Structures are given as structure tokens and as C-alpha cells.
Amino acid sequence: MLKPSDKWTWYYDDSEQHLMLDLGDNMVFRTNLARKLIVECAIGINEFSVDDASAYMTYKEQIALLGLSEPKQAELTLYCVAAKRFHKPVQPKSWFFDSLSDGQLKPEEGDLIRLNNSYSDGYFIVLEVGESASLCASVNLEAFWLNSAKCLEFGQAIKVMHDRIQLCNHHFHVQSISMVG
Template sequence: MKMTFRPTDCWRWYFDSEYDSLMLEVSPEMLFRCCYPSKMLVPDVFGEFPFSVSDATSYYQFYNSCQLLNLTDSQKIELAINAIVAANFLKPQMPKSWYFSQQPKLYRPKVADIVEVNLQEDGQKVCLMVVEVGENASLCIIAQASFTAMSKTFVFSEAIKVMNDRLKPIEHNIARHSEHLKLEAIS
């Protein structure tokens, strides 16, 4: 695996009030806008701060996990950066496990695991990435283009907390058939 997009000590986080979003400045010519609205973010992000060594470690951990998914390199980068934001800067969430069926065996996820859940309505399998593990529930982000459950549409990188008894290790054939997304740079 060749990675051409590597964190440096020049990367920095800052909040952009025009976009109402946390931004990651990768270079003067390249910005990344996280997908979470300001109302979901902890108050500490409404300023400017460096991309830390811990952030870089998390980036590689999440990016490496993305290799199981049929995503473009830019999608893997986007998923990894949004995973850092979800793990470190989102306000606490309550589980929304009612969308998903309980699994017959309890799975103990780890951070950066690619997992799947089955929709309650039709059993459809959905790909998630675990970004924060709790004793009973884990914060995950959507690791596929989108899905609809109970008339609500969930999109790529959206955060959702799920009870651990709903999660199971991903079947590799699911990961290989994910839809491709079209991403656009904002700068």
C-alpha cells in the first residue's frame, strides 16, 4: 500500500464560521471540511489548534482499516479524517440501535474496526467504522455511500452510536461491493 497523503507538522485544525464547520488545513492550497455541524461539536474546537501526534496516529489507524473497503483513496482519506473528528470532537451521543437487529453473538469491537449491522426492517447489511468503544455501545461512522432505515437516510461518514450487541465483524464480500462516491474539494 502506497500512501501519498501523509500528515505533517504543518497541518492545523480551525473552526470556519462561514462554513459553520471544523476545517483541517493540510496546506495553503488544500482544506478539508469535516462533515459534522457545529451543534454536534464540543466547545474546544471553536478556535485554532495543531494536528497532534495523537491525531496523526489515529489517522494512520483509521486509514489502514479503510483498506478493507472498496473506496477510492480520497474517500479513505475523508473517512479517516472524519473518524478523528468523530472520536475527538463530537459531543456525547445516545445510542440509536433501534435501526439494527441484535446479533446472536456479542462482539467486542476495537477502535478502527470495520463492522457491519443488519437493518431491522429488511436485514440489509450496512458497513460502519468504529471510532470510539464503550462498554455497552460504540460510536461508529457510516463507511458506505448511504442507506435508509425507517425513512431516515444516513450518509457517508455520518456518526451514529450503536449498542455493541448489534455489531459484528464485516464479511469481506460486503466491503468489496460498496458504492463509489463522488467527492469535491472546497478549496
Template sequence: MLKPNNSWMWYYDQKHDALMLDLGEEMIFRVSIPTKNLVPCAFTRSVFTVDDASTYQTYLEGVSSLDLPAPRKVEIALNAVAANRFHKPMMPKSWFFKDLKNAHCPSEGDVVTLYTEDGQANFLVIENNGNASLCMSAEVEAVNLNNAKQMQFCDTIKVMNDRMEAFEAHVEMPVSFALVG
């Protein structure tokens, strides 16, 4: 797994029109947040802080129970750190998701399930502002929100907490048999 260190640097690459994270050793991570959704400080070079490293660990632990390959878990965790630090505030777009009677009040780093007209999808909670949370798609396949709108892996959306259900990992338990006779 990728371990943060004090040489990592956030910077904006004008050539690629994207926020980047220099991981050292000639490795660069391209953040998935569209430029139009970045706050002004995202365009200034800055260090990957101790708080960023702690937040990264929180998100990595949150997605650990998802059925994703390790590189995808690192990808969503790094994108979530970038969103936590550099994403512009958003208004909720809860109408894409079903209202739930027994809603879940999530914490930062929780994985939640949201239900659309077409099915369900898992999202990582980046931040909870009380009534609504900024969430990131944790689905490798596109999530259909309606006939005209989809979300891709690591896309963000703000959703009212009354639409969220706690994620339950489906763990296969090994079956043991006793030989009798």
C-alpha cells in the same frame, strides 16, 4: 496517500459554519460533523497532534479493506479523527439495527457490519465505550435506517455493541490452472 505533518491545523470557519482542517499547500478539508455536534474546544484553533496522526493511521488501516477509492478512505479517516476529538457525546440509537446473537466487540478502527430493516451497511468504529460504540458510515450510498431516516457517508451514530458483526472483506483470489497433457 495523504501523510499528516506538524503544520496541519484544526479551525472553525464561521463563513462556512464548519470545522476545517488546514492541510497546508492551499488544501483545506471540511469536516462533515454538523456544528451542533461539536464540543466547545472545536471552535478554538489547534494543531493536528501526534495523537491525531496516530489515530488517523489507525482509521486508515481499518478502512483499507473496504472497496472504496483512496480519496474516500482518506476522507472517512480524517472525519473519524475529527469525530474522535471533537464530537459531543451521544446516546445510543441502536433500535435502527438488528440485535445479533453472536455480536462482535469491536476495537477503535475496526470496520463492522450493522443490519437494518432494508439490508446491511459497513461502519468504522471511532471509539468503543464498553457496551456501545461511536460509529461512522462507510457507505458511499445513503443507508436507510427506516422509512424516514437515512445516514450519509461519514455520518455518525452510537450503537450498542450487541448489534455489530465483524466485517469480512470479500477478496477475489486469482484462479490458477495447470495445463495437463
């Protein structure tokens, strides 16, 4: 798995029309953030910050529980860090999801959650927590259908009200049990 480095650099690539991350050693990662999804400060050169490295470690730890291949884990982790830092502020799009709680739930960054609707049922990771809504990214390898015409692909982010979220960290944590005889 990749290890964060202060040599990494974010930049927007006009030819790719996406935010990119230069990992050094002639390796470049293309994020899933197109121009219309990023904040203005993402245009230009931005260093991979200490906050980016901290978010990377938070997401990496949780994503490791999902049973994805190592390359998919790295891809999803970098999508999450990019979205946390550079995704434009958006309004919640909760109408796409069924209510799963009373809304009193306050998730934390890195929590694994479940969202569902009449088209899909899947898992997401919390990227940024707000007062009543959180920015989350899909961890599903298959498309998560929002309606009959629109879907979220692996790693794509959406903001959702907390009453639509069901915490699912416990589904992924493996408890070791010692047998005493």
C-alpha cells in the same frame, strides 16, 4: 494518500458552519461535523495532534481494505479522525438497528463491522469503543437508511450498542495462499 503533518490545524469556520482542517499549501478539508455535533473545545484553533496522527494511521489501514478510490479513502479517514476527537458525546441510537449478537462482543478501534435493519444493510468502522456501545462511522457510499425518513451518509457517525454489531474484519482481509507443488 495524504500523510499526517504537525502543520495541519483544526478550526471551526463560521461561514461554512463546519469543522475544517487546514492541510497547508492552500488546501482545506471540510469535515461533515456541523456546529451542533462538535464539542465546545473544537471552536477555535486546534493542532493536529500525535493522537490524531495515530488514529489517522489506524483508520487509513482499515479503510484501504474497502476498495474505495484514494480520494474517498482520504475523505473517510479524515471524517473518522474528526469524529473521534471532536464529536459530542451521544447516547446510543440502537433502536435503528437489528440485534446481530449477544452483546458480549467488544470491538476495537478501527474494526470493520456490519449493521442492519429492515431498510439497509451496511458496513461501518469503529471510532471509539465504550463499555457497551461504540461510536461508528458509515463506510457505505450509498445512504444507509435508519428509517423511512432518516439516513446516514458516507462518513457520518452514530453510537450503537454492541449487541447490534457484527464484526466483519475477515470479510475485507485478503489472505495470500502459496501453492506448493
